[in-house]
Amino acid sequence: MKTLILGFGNPILTDDGVGIRIAQKIKEENPDLEVIETSEAGIALIDYVAGHDKLVIIDSIKTGQGKPGELYKLGLEDLKPFVYFPSSHGIDIATAFKLGESLGYKMPKYTSIYAVEIMDNTTFKEKCTEEVEGRIPFIVKQIVEEENLRKILSLKAA
């Protein structure tokens, strides 16, 4: 099963980069996994993910209701396509998927989306806030376990 881990975020906007940091750490610990970090908006998703069977997306979220560093798991079906954009910056993941499919691309069969509750994504800073930073090792462990990434690797090796 061709698996891709995709970390979204901006590494110089404080907590916005958390998805990228988690993806980096997963790669450090599992060098044979295919991991991509990107700061791009949603449409580029098609280029990255087409042809994979399984996709794990890691991103940040700001609901303002959870604790910073809290991890949520979503499926694509939880992200309803907005399919309606106020600007270029707003093409979301679900829409990119729908578009990819309707254009005949082979989009992943299995997609999990992990979102980390964040505090600050509007200050230019290379580090996450302490609250979010402190949770990264735990989140990495959770995602690796939840997605059976080790098993995928051992199957790949075999």
Added chain:
Amino acid sequence: MRKITIDPITRLEGHGKIEIFLNDDGDVDKAYLQIPELRGFEKFAEGRPAEEMPRITTMICGVCPTAHHMASAKTLDDLWKVEPTSAAKKIRELMYCAFQAEDHILHFFFLGGPDFVVGPQAPAGERNVLGVIAKAGMEAGGKVIEVRKRLRGVLRIIGGKPVMPTCALPGGVSKAISEEERTEIIDTGEYAVEFCKFALALFDDVVLKNKDYVDLVAGDIYKHRTYYMGLVDENNKVNFYDGMLRVVDPNGKEFAKFKAQEYLDHIREHVEPWSYVKFCYLKNVGWKGFVDGEDSGVFRVAPLARLNVSDGMATPLAQEAYERMYEVLGGKPVHNTLAFHWARLVEALYASERVLELARDPEITSSDIVNLPTETPKEGIGVVEAPRGTLLHHYQTDDRGILTKVNLIVATQNNAAPIFMSIEKAAKSLIHKGEVPDGILNMIEMAFRAYDPCHACATHSLPGRMPLEIYVYDSKGDLVQKLRRGE
């Protein structure tokens, strides 16, 4: 782990907000646009070596990284007073035109197109790129993705990475183009030119042959008589990468022409207590508030502005398209905001033709790609035309090249006052006697979608788009209506 569902009405932080205040008669008194603020870039940059800026500034915006990269590289040229080699300039411009073409095409099919191709009154669920493809055909959809992929291929060849380029150095670029790469770029250029011809034909078929759309484009709701600013080459033709900044007045007459380094003599920033955005205006006309006309220093940038300030396009097919646009819309300058979409397609054709022209230039594969800086750095200013308008970087350093001061004027800041005015005018035209008609959200959004403003575009948090809300208040200041997309 908590499981959540995000839909268009899930409340998320960091949204954009339009507030509309009505007077005693229930007509619009004032409208305000609030967008989230990104803080502290200048502080973040200060104390770092200036050479890092072409790489760091690409991260400010997930949509315009190449524009920041190029503006930053040109600022470094000026900082070290080093002129890039002729081949380096051509390589930079080639990459930049590939980026412009890709961005413009994407904008038209994803953002501007749905309002026209599907229709402004169509249900929101259909008014999107999928709706455009349904109308224009699946083949068209495939072409959009293909042209984009190929143009990104050019960015990858020259820039190192398709998204965050790393190629530009003070005085040139880091890598030459091989013969094999040139062949690939020529193929892409040819494909892009054909694609843009197709896009303009689609615009012709779907928009120009429909009287309602032409009336909407040419109508008064979205019209402002302002000054315009953009880069032009030595023949006053549109140029994205280099040249002089030219300003024309609302009658189309040249008002000023200056080098980027002289920007402080021409552009000032106005501050309002209700917004963190600094509103740019022409210093030599003066700030007269959010009003248009000859006496107001408000000016516009981006595709339509660039066409308005120029005497034409430097490539043959784009020149034809340019002439046709002005012929249909009644001559220069055009003040109709929705014509930005048409101008964007004319520019996409120019950018594609220019990619081809530069790729065919024998010098493009030269290995003479950098002049090494030898001067002591102090101050540098650089400018490019980003897809969304004039982008200016200004750095000051100590004599080791460590940044002491950074100022960026981004396209959206140049357009900030007109965006505000366009929203207010649309609201005033559409809301009467306290009646807020259906579909107003889209009609107001159309006003600023034409400019494609950058709204906290550097953030990527889910759901990957900025929600927008409209609040309507009565004359006593009580909230009477709240609109969100999806409600």
